[in-house]
Amino acid sequence: MTTLAGIKIRRFREARGISRAAFGTWYGAPGSTVQGWEEDGKRAAAPIVNQIAANGIAHHADWFVTPRNMENAMGSWSPASWQNAEARQMPDYPDQAALDATLTELGRFPPLVFAGEARQLTAELGRVAEGHGFLLQGGDCAESFAEFHPNNIRDTFRVILQMAVVLTFASKLPTVKVGRMAGQFAKPRSAPTEVIDGQELPSYRGDNVNDIAFTTEGRVPDPARLLRAYSQSAATLNLLRAFAQGGYANLHQVHKWTLDFMGRSPWADRYADVADRIGEALDFMEACGINAETVPQLSRTDFYTSHEALLLPYEQALTRQDSLTGQWYDTSAHFLWIGDRTRFEGSAHVEYLRGIGNPIGMKCGPSLEPDALLRLLDTLNPHRVAGRMTLITRYGHDKIEAHLPALVRAVKREGHPVVWSCDPMHGNTVKAATGYKTRPFERILAEVRGFFAVHRAEGTHAGGIHAEMTGQDVTECTGGAIAVSEQALADRYHTHCDPRLNAGQSIELAFLLAEMLNEELAERKKAAA
Template structure:
C-alpha cells in the first residue's frame, strides 16, 4: 500500500473522482501492465531540480525575476529529432537573452517540452467521411491520422511517451550544459526578419550590446567565463493523462510528500479545474510547482477555492496563475481576480497566456492567431497589473523555433493566404521563430514601461 497524505490522498486517489478529458482504454489489463511498467522506470527529473525551480518562481512572485514558458502546442513522437529540439532551445534562449538584457532581471526558462503529448478537446468524437472516430488527443493517447484504428486510445503509448520524453530531455541537458547557450557566437543571432520593423535599430543595438558585454567580460577575466555557456532549462506539460503522470509520482528519500518526476512543472487546464474532479484531486497532492490556466468561463470564488485547495500553506513559488482571457475580455475579468487574490494574500506568480483566448478560423477553416491580437492582450495585461499595483511576472506562449506559417502578422506581415506554406501544428497555431523573437522584444518594452 502506498502511504497517503492530506486526507487519504495517493497518486491514484483521483480514480475515485469524475475524470474529464481522458477517454476509456478498451484493454484495461494492458493499461494496468503498462502503468506498472511505467511506475518502475527511472524518473525523468529530480526532486532537487523541482525544488530549485520552485525557489526561482518564489522570486518571480516577489517581483525579482521573470518567467518565460513556451513551446509546442502538442509535441509529436515522430518529431523528436535533433533539429526540432535544437531550434526550440535556440529560440527560448534567445528570447530569454533579449528579456534579460532589456529588463535587467533574471529570466527563468520553462519549456512546453519533453512531455507535452496530450491535449484536451471540445468533443470526444469527430465525423470523418461519414464515420465517427475518436478525436485526436495527442500522441500520448492516440495517433493523428484520421482513421478509426489510429484514433483508438492505446496505453502502449504511455511507455513510448516516456522514452521520447527521456530522449528529448537528455539532449536538452547536453545542449544547455555544454556550449549551445554560449553568448560568444553572435552569428547565432538572425536579424534579417526585423529589417522592416520599426524597432529594428533598437534590436540591432541590443544584440551588439550583448556581444560587446561578453567580449569585455572575457577580456578582464583571467579564466574562461564558464557560466556564459550554460543555461538552466526546465520542462513542463499539461498533466492531462493522469495514468502517465501518476505512474511517475513518487516519494523520494529524506523528503516529505510526493513529486511528479516526469517534469519540473505541470499545469492544470481550463477544462479540468473542477474542484471535485479527478485532476484537482491529483494536483493537490504533489510538491511540484503547479500552473493553473484561468479564463472564461470561470468565477473568482471558484478560483480562490482552487488555489487554497492546491496550496493550503500559501507556499511562494507553488502556484503560477496563467491568465488566458482574450483581448476583448481581459479588461473586465482580470482586475477583479487580481484584487481578490491580493485580499486573500496568495503569493501567486502572475503569467499571461495571450494565445488561447485569441484563436480564430479563416474563411478556409484554417485555425490561426493574429500577432497583433496576441500583443494587444499582453499590453492590456501589463497595463492592468500596473494599475492594480500587481506584478505580471511571466508569459506562457505556444511557439516553435521553426519558421512555420501558423499565426498571421508580425514583422514579416504574414497574411491568411500564406498560412498554407508551412502549416505544421497538430493542434493549435504557434508563433514561429521570427515572431517569437519579435514578441520577446516587445514584451521587454512593456515590462520596462510598467516596472522601471
C-alpha cells in the same frame, strides 16, 4: 535562504529556548512530530513542514522532516486518490488489462526528473512571485512522434535562449526558462468525437493516446503509445540537459544567433539599439576578463520541462516519493499545469495536483470567478508557498482587461503568493478564410499589453509569458513584422493541434516584451525614488 517557514521555526525555538541542534533532534523524535506541536497549542506543524519541503531545504540538519509529517499534511491524499473524483478529458481505453500492464511497466521505469530539480524551480519561481524574476514558458502545442528530431529540439531550445537573453537584459531580472517539451503530448478536446464526411470517430487526443490519422484503427486509444511517449521524453530531456550544461548555451553565442537572425528580419532596425546594448555589455564583460572560460556559468543555464497534467494514469505511474523529504513528486516533468477544462473544484486533476511537491500552474479563463479561484488556491497551495502556484491567464485580447483585474485584486487581498503569467495564444484563435485555424500576431500582442496594463494598474508583477511556439520556420500564426498572410498559411502549416508562433515571431515577441519590461522597470525606479 530566509523563508516564512524558517521565520516561524526560529520564533518557535527562541520562545522556548531550544537550540537549533536540539530542535532538530526533538522534532524528529518518535511520538513528538505532530503531538509536540499540538500539546503546545501549535497545530501548524504540517504547514511548516510543507513549506520547508517546497523551498528545497527539507534535508537541512536543523529541520528534520519525516514521512509521517507529510502524511498528516496531505490528509487522505495518495497518488491514486484522484480516481475517487470526477475525471474529465480521459480517453476510453478498450483493453483495461493492456492499460494496467503498461502502467505497471511505467511504474518500474526510472524518473525523468528529480525532486531536487523541482524544488529548485519552486525556489526560482518564488523569487518571480516576489517580483525578482520573469518566467518564460514556451514550446509545442502538442509534441508528436512524427516530428521527433534533434534539430527540432535544438531549434526550439535555441529560440527560448535567445528570447531569455533579451528579456533578462531588458528587465534586469533573471529569466526562468521552462519548455513545453519532453512530455507535452496529450491535449484536451471540446468534444469526445469528431465527424468528417459523415464518419464519426473518437477525437485525436495526442500522440500518447491515439493517432492523428482519421481512421477507425488509428483513433483507438492505445496504451503502448504511453511507453513511446516516455522514451521520447527521456531522449528529449537527455538532449536538453546536454545543450543546457554542455556549452551550447554560451551567452556570446546566443547573442550572435540573435544578431544573425536580425540581419534577415524586416523588424531589425526597430530593435537594433537593444541588440547593440546587449553586445556592448558582453564586450565590456569580456574586456574585464569575464567570459565562458573564467566564469563557466556563462556557457551553462538551468532549463526546466513542463506539460499539462492531463493523462492522470500516466502521471500516477511516474509519481515517486522523495527519499529526503517523504514528499511525493510527479517525475514526468519539473512543472505541471492544470487546464481550463479540468480545473473545476472537486476534479480528479485538482485532487492529483494538490498532493505533489512540484511547482504547478493553473489556466485561468473567463469562466473562473474570483471566489472559485481563491478556493482552488486554498486547495492547491494551502500553506501559501511562494513559487508553488503559477496562474496562467488566457482570455483573449478583447476580454483580458475586463476579467483579469477582479482575480488580481482577490489574490492580492488574500495574500496568496503567485506568479502571474500570460497565455496570449488560446483566447485569440480564429478560423481564416482559407479554412486554417490561426492566431493573429497583433491580437497576441494586444493581450500581452492588456496583461501588463492590468498589473501596472493593480501594483502587481506581470511575471511571465506562456507561449505555444517553435524554432521552425512555420506559417501558422498570421501577422508580425514578417507579415504572414492567410494565403501563406498553407505553405508550412505543420502543427498537430493549435497554431504556433514561428522563430521570427517568437523573437519579435521577446523584443516587444522587453519594451514593456523596460517600462515596468522605469516605473519601479520612479516609485522607489
